[in-house]
Amino acid sequence: MPSVMLLTSNSDGFNATRTRPLTHCARLILNMLFACAWLGPSITQATPGGDHDAPPFVGQRFVLAYSNGFRVVDEFVTSDELRFTVLSPPTPGRSGTVHYRWSAIAPHLYVIRWTEADGGTVMHIDDFNKGISRSYYVPAGAPLVESWAPLRRLR
Template identity: 40%
Template structure:
């Protein structure tokens, strides 16, 4: 039996898809969203954290058509908040590292075919 939350998650434009986020010189990341609408695997392709990857459980709130706030906590207790415009192709990221550094980034968001 599926719940209302599961049905809503299935309608989100990122569920079951992969997106490349290019934050310029800071980093490039692949976000691979699972079909469950609750978990995502990220892989950092470039930048200071190149090679890092993890699977996280996120919360997502739609704030406008195609515009979502996604948030999660890393295993090291760092926190991440994205404002991702899946219709407009932009991403803003705000995160606090485990060492309490606060980072803000803006970049492009592009859907890619999973490898």
């Protein structure tokens, strides 16, 4: 099993403290941290999603054809409700609604996350300016699935 070195910070910088097994959730968090580190200081300006401030993608529909073959239409109904329709096998036509949370981490760049009915967790880094969605999905009791898709807005 992969492992991760845990770090502590002191006045001299970072010191390695111990190595721990890298779980699926930890891998997801590390992927997010690496993505955020790539963005630079803008991560410190993250804003939480909530009813009082709707993200600009609310009311829009997108078709996503992920690199792993999964295809879905996502509609952001409100600032915390996402309606989806699966287009690809094995469950084409399956649809539903999930409650999501979002954070703006840079202009037009959002982290969008939710928990599936089966306990799996989904996290997207969606760049609405560049039109790219990076997806990190951890099915309940299964390994992390990483994929990407163009964000194609439907009219």
